[in-house]
Amino acid sequence: MHTAPTRGQRLSLFVTVLSLFLFGALLVGTGVTVTNYVHTRQTAARVASDTFDTTIDRINERRLAFFAPVFLIAELLRNDPSFHQSAGPKEAIRPLIVSALTLSPQISAVYAGYDNGNYFQILSISEAEKPFLARLGGPPSARFAIQEIRADNDGVRIETWKFLDSDHRQIGTLSDDRPTYDPRRRDWYREASAKPQNIARPPPYIFATTSQAGMTIARAFAGGAIGVDVTLDRLMAYVRSVRSNEKHRFVAFDDQNRLLAHFDLDQMFKPPRPGDVRSTELATTADLTDPVAREAVQLFTRRGPYRMADLDVGGTDYLATVVRQVARDGGVFFVLYAAPLSDFQGTLADAAARSLPAALLIFVLTLPAIVYLAHSISKPLARLSSEAELIRSFQLDDPIKMESRVREINTLIRSMSGMKSTIREVSKFVPKALVKDILESESLVAVGGKTRRISILFTDVKDFTPIAAGIPAERLMVNLSEYFEDLASLIIKENGTVDKFIGDAIFAFWNAPLPVERHEHAACATALKCRLALLRLNARWMEKGLPPWHTRFGVHVGEAVLGNVGSSDRIDYTAIGDTVNIAARLEALNNYYGTGILVSGQIVDVCSNQFLFRRIDRSQPKGAAKPLDVFELLGAVDGPEEYGVTPAMAKLVRDWNAVYDMYASQDWLRTLDALEAFASEHPEDVVAGIYLERVVEFLLEPPPENWNGIMHFSSKR
Amino acid sequence: MTLARGNSETSVQAVWKGLDRRLFPAGATIFAEGELGTIAYILLRGDVTIFIGFGTPQQRTVTKLKPGQMFGVHALMAGSQRAASAFTEHGCELLAVGEGKLRQKLDDADPFLRYWVDYLSKRIIDLSTQ
Numbered sequence: 001m002h003t004a005p006t007r008g009q010r011l012s013l014f015v016t017v018l019s020l021f022l023f024g025a026l027l028v029g030t031g032v033t034v035t036n037y038v039h040t041r042q043t044a045a046r047v048a049s050d051t052f053d054t055t056i057d058r059i060n061e062r063r064l065a066f067f068a069p070v071f072l073i074a075e076l077l078r079n080d081p082s083f084h085q086s087a088g089p090k091e092a093i094r095p096l097i098v099s100a101l102t103l104s105p106q107i108s109a110v111y112a113g114y115d116n117g118n119y120f121q122i123l124s125i126s127e128a129e130k131p132f133l134a135r136l137g138g139p140p141s142a143r144f145a146i147q148e149i150r151a152d153n154d155g156v157r158i159e160t161w162k163f164l165d166s167d168h169r170q171i172g173t174l175s176d177d178r179p180t181y182d183p184r185r186r187d188w189y190r191e192a193s194a195k196p197q198n199i200a201r202p203p204p205y206i207f208a209t210t211s212q213a214g215m216t217i218a219r220a221f222a223g224g225a226i227g228v229d230v231t232l233d234r235l236m237a238y239v240r241s242v243r244s245n246e247k248h249r250f251v252a253f254d255d256q257n258r259l260l261a262h263f264d265l266d267q268m269f270k271p272p273r274p275g276d277v278r279s280t281e282l283a284t285t286a287d288l289t290d291p292v293a294r295e296a297v298q299l300f301t302r303r304g305p306y307r308m309a310d311l312d313v314g315g316t317d318y319l320a321t322v323v324r325q326v327a328r329d330g331g332v333f334f335v336l337y338a339a340p341l342s343d344f345q346g347t348l349a350d351a352a353a354r355s356l357p358a359a360l361l362i363f364v365l366t367l368p369a370i371v372y373l374a375h376s377i378s379k380p381l382a383r384l385s386s387e388a389e390l391i392r393s394f395q396l397d398d399p400i401k402m403e404s405r406v407r408e409i410n411t412l413i414r415s416m417s418g419m420k421s422t423i424r425e426v427s428k429f430v431p432k433a434l435v436k437d438i439l440e441s442e443s444l445v446a447v448g449g450k451t452r453r454i455s456i457l458f459t460d461v462k463d464f465t466p467i468a469a470g471i472p473a474e475r476l477m478v479n480l481s482e483y484f485e486d487l488a489s490l491i492i493k494e495n496g497t498v499d500k501f502i503g504d505a506i507f508a509f510w511n512a513p514l515p516v517e518r519h520e521h522a523a524c525a526t527a528l529k530c531r532l533a534l535l536r537l538n539a540r541w542m543e544k545g546l547p548p549w550h551t552r553f554g555v556h557v558g559e560a561v562l563g564n565v566g567s568s569d570r571i572d573y574t575a576i577g578d579t580v581n582i583a584a585r586l587e588a589l590n591n592y593y594g595t596g597i598l599v600s601g602q603i604v605d606v607c608s609n610q611f612l613f614r615r616i617d618r619s620q621p622k623g624a625a626k627p628l629d630v631f632e633l634l635g636a637v638d639g640p641e642e643y644g645v646t647p648a649m650a651k652l653v654r655d656w657n658a659v660y661d662m663y664a665s666q667d668w669l670r671t672l673d674a675l676e677a678f679a680s681e682h683p684e685d686v687v688a689g690i691y692l693e694r695v696v697e698f699l700l701e702p703p704p705e706n707w708n709g710i711m712h713f714s715s716k717r
Numbered sequence: 718m719t720l721a722r723g724n725s726e727t728s729v730q731a732v733w734k735g736l737d738r739r740l741f742p743a744g745a746t747i748f749a750e751g752e753l754g755t756i757a758y759i760l761l762r763g764d765v766t767i768f769i770g771f772g773t774p775q776q777r778t779v780t781k782l783k784p785g786q787m788f789g790v791h792a793l794m795a796g797s798q799r800a801a802s803a804f805t806e807h808g809c810e811l812l813a814v815g816e817g818k819l820r821q822k823l824d825d826a827d828p829f830l831r832y833w834v835d836y837l838s839k840r841i842i843d844l845s846t847q
Contacts, residue, residue: 699812
């Protein structure tokens with residue numbers, strides 16, 4: 001027998017299906033959230049890329065616009081012959097320069113240096129230049145300062161300062177006859193002179209006059225060079241302003257990694273050395289302290305310019321780009337722009353927080369549908385499961401009446417319904433207890449058997465052959481079916497196993513295949529109930545004018561081989577052995593003794609406390625290996641009125657026991673006396689008649705002295 | 718013993734119908750020689766002596782019976798007169814077995830035995846009448 005391994009508590013189908021739906025809904029919600037997040041992230045990357053491009057474009061435009069007047073003034077002055085003359089007057093060109101300085105506040109100074117060391121400069125005075133103006137001693141209201149260094153005929157260099165107010169009127173002058181400044185020693189001059197065809201653009205530096213960060217655009221001409229100073233604070237302020245917020249990073253650097261722009265202007269120069277108030281050395285990308293900018297530059301170092309990259313800096317996602325740019329003068333530089341991803345997209349938690357309420361709302365709204373669906377699947381399956389249990393417990397009477405909206409479940413219902421009716425019909429051909437046992441134990445049916453103590457009941461209809469000959473076959477079949485239905489149903493009800501119907505006989509037993517407690521009692525009780533059922537059946541038949549049937553019963557208990565007999569295709573579950581034969585002989589002995597229910601002494605040994613038996617004989621039927629104590633079952637002690645012991649039965653047994661005791665003493669004359677007395681009380685008793693005849697014979701020819709009282713029978717029936 | 722016996726004909730009452738217990742006092746003649754005999758007897762208690770020529774000078778004792786012995790069967794079988802007399806000296810109890818009962822026993826017997834009994838009975842009658 002196969003037994004399923006014991007497992008933990010199983011979930012019900014409804015809970016399982018509902019959980020699956022819930023899990024599915026949660027999975028879909030999570031999937032949608034994640035997909036949405038990923039999609040949003042991709043969108044964010046595109047938006048960031050566009051934003052970066054736009055921002056960089058705007059910065060470039062601003063850069064171009066920022067430097068346009070610078071280059072314009074540089075170009076104008078380079079082409080102005082009056083400006084080329086180191087000692088010539090500059091009055092004619094001065095309004096142009098002042099206007100340019102006024103209109104372009106980023107230009108802090110325009111100047112020219114000459115081969116002879118002369119120098120001419122117009123300085124725009126803004127707040128940044130005020131301290132310088134104060135140190136110089138110029139009037140505080142000066143808007144422009146014009147510096148001129150010129151060597152006189154003796155070669156003595158003289159420096160003069162003129163100060164103009166905002167209306168371009170001269171409001172003061174200064175002179176210094178020993179100027180130290182020599183343009184020819186300045187980088188801008190040397191670079192411009194070295195490449196007269198190009199615009200010289202040295203890297204940003206700290207202006208000596210104002211300590212401001214700036215840069216110089218220089219252009220050489222025959223006999224000198226023009227320089228235009230540009231302060232970077234305005235450009236940097238603009239750069240900072242185009243950023244969406246302070247977390248955005250903007251850095252520009254040239255092909256030598258020198259910084260050209262930084263969102264934090266203070267970072268443009270290396271940290272001051274110990275002792276220095278301020279460093280004037282331009283920082284490089286290696287000096288970057290901002291972790292995001294450093295990370296972006298490191299990526300650039302590894303793989304060059306990139307359009308978009310995800311950076312994880314300190315647990316925060318950043319998007320960054322480093323693009324290559326070409327300056328007006330053909331120089332190459334790079335622009336780095338980085339911003340937190342969260343500026344373009346919320347976090348996954350944000351996305352979940354946004355999505356989950358909607359998902360939950362949808363889930364709650366669809367919950368009734370989910371419950372309905374789970375019910376529509378689980379309910380029929382649960383009922384089918386109950387039906388399966390009913391089949392296992394062999395409750396096959398009621399057909400399966402249910403339907404499902406699910407096609408496969410409907411197929412299952414039809415299949416199980418068919419199986420149930422098939423088992424019900426097939427079980428009519430085999431003992432129901434056997435089918436029940438097979439269903440419950442899940443055991444395989446194979447040829448073989450085992451020895452077991454069983455109680456056996458044999459029934460047979462007296463004089464069935466003439467009865468059968470006297471009525472039409474169809475009527476006989478109906479009567480026989482009615483007879484078997486009444487008796488077999490009683491046997492099954494009493495937990496008996498109807499092994500087979502043999503003509504008009506029934507062969508049944510108890511305690512196999514399923515164990516039955518007090519099976520000897522069950523067999524006796526069933527015999528009595530069958531006798532009663534037959535009385536009622538006969539009453540019905542006689543009302544219809546049909547002849548009554550008289551059934552004889554034989555009951556025995558003992559060891560028998562129980563098992564499956566036959567071939568692999570057709571197997572009968574049955575009991576075989578001497579015990580079965582004895583039960584059959586007992587049934588047959590009824591014919592001789594004129595009795596209804598004969599049982600063996602083995603039955604009486606077990607059941608005498610609950611049933612009344614009458615000793616009949618000690619017999620040895622033909623074919624029996626051992627003699628048999630034969631008793632007649634009369635009724636149930638304290639049983640119901642229909643088959644309980646009556647006073648007449650009790651008296652019969654008492655009177656008969658007196659006869660039998662005498663018989664057992666083998667005093668045949670006194671036995672004759674006793675039989676005579678018994679006959680007066682029980683004149684119709686057949687057993688006593690048999691004994692009377694036997695005693696008369698014993699009077700004539702007594703049995704041997706060592707006779708053991710056993711009567712031997714020479715035929716089976 | 719063969720089966721197929723039990724029915725109303727074998728009830729104790731029916732069986733008794735062919736049997737009759739009779740008491741005879743001392744000196745009683747149970748049957749006399751020359752009577753028509755239809756009943757056989759089984760001696761249950763007492764004594765019975767079978768005589769030929771009982772009460773005549775030629776009286777001759779055929780046999781003295783003991784309980785459990787049957788007598789009077791000869792006349793029953795042949796359907797003729799008693800060939801001897803049965804007398805009890807001290808009284809006796811007999812079980813009379815009617816002709817029907819005996820006939821039934823014969824009918825139930827093996828045909829060979831039945832023929833043999835009939836043959837012997839006729840031969841005895843023939844010899845005794847010669």
